Amino acid sequence: MEDEPLAGRRRVLKALTMGVPGAAWAARTTAADANADAGPHREAAASTARTLKFFNAQQARAMDAIAARLIPADELGPGAKEAGATYFLDGQLAGAWGAGDQLYRQGPFMPGTPEQGYQLSFTPAEMFRHGLSALDEATRRQDGKPFAELPPERQDHWLQAMQEGTVDFSPLPAPVFFQALLEAAIEGFFSDPMYGGNRDMAGWKLVGFPGAYASFSNDIERHGVPWRGQPVSIAMAKPHHAQHGDEHG
Numbered sequence: 001m002e003d004e005p006l007a008g009r010r011r012v013l014k015a016l017t018m019g020v021p022g023a024a025w026a027a028r029t030t031a032a033d034a035n036a037d038a039g040p041h042r043e044a045a046a047s048t049a050r051t052l053k054f055f056n057a058q059q060a061r062a063m064d065a066i067a068a069r070l071i072p073a074d075e076l077g078p079g080a081k082e083a084g085a086t087y088f089l090d091g092q093l094a095g096a097w098g099a100g101d102q103l104y105r106q107g108p109f110m111p112g113t114p115e116q117g118y119q120l121s122f123t124p125a126e127m128f129r130h131g132l133s134a135l136d137e138a139t140r141r142q143d144g145k146p147f148a149e150l151p152p153e154r155q156d157h158w159l160q161a162m163q164e165g166t167v168d169f170s171p172l173p174a175p176v177f178f179q180a181l182l183e184a185a186i187e188g189f190f191s192d193p194m195y196g197g198n199r200d201m202a203g204w205k206l207v208g209f210p211g212a213y214a215s216f217s218n219d220i221e222r223h224g225v226p227w228r229g230q231p232v233s234i235a236m237a238k239p240h241h242a243q244h245g246d247e248h249g
Helices: 003-017 023-030 038-046 055-068 087-092 125-144 154-166 173-191 199-207 233-247
Strands: none
Touching: 055 087, 055 125, 055 154, 055 173, 087 125, 087 173, 125 154, 125 173, 154 173, 173 199
């Protein structure tokens, strides 16, 4: 029965990846606010110097705080903040995705249905700059501090207000921005580490994902058996493939 706590958090994170409404708050409750005292996980993350490409320091602090509330660290391992979700998102926003390179940007822009996906004129970079600025402005006005400096319970209040649309970030709909933040935290927690997030493959280790192996077909057939190997990122797999090819050349 030693795997039950891990299985419980796996269910929460699976719900997050499927976009189930309210999953972010389930993660916070299940983790029992352990991110407020993450101990070695937080210290390890803070000790690694990394360069920001898109966010300024205040925006990065806000994103760290948001990631820490959406997917907290707990006794099973690091959360999204410690896994570097902010740096994953920072790299994406600094590139073609942030510039809206693949978005259709000709008007008119009108409200759509949930099935139609993103319908706004903002590029991702514009959305995150406006949204984080609007969030800090709102918290300063009501609580006297930027979001990152608020106690956890007030941070949760603001995130829930965004999710429910009871805060006004016009012209950016707050629920759209909340969903973008949630997706960024999830992607930063589970992406290949070569993209800046999932530091030390924390997300993969948590759910038992093997990563970029050339083949693990033997393990696929072992139904109901936990995968116990060490995950491999794309960056780690390249020299492995080259060596494999030399041996059979």
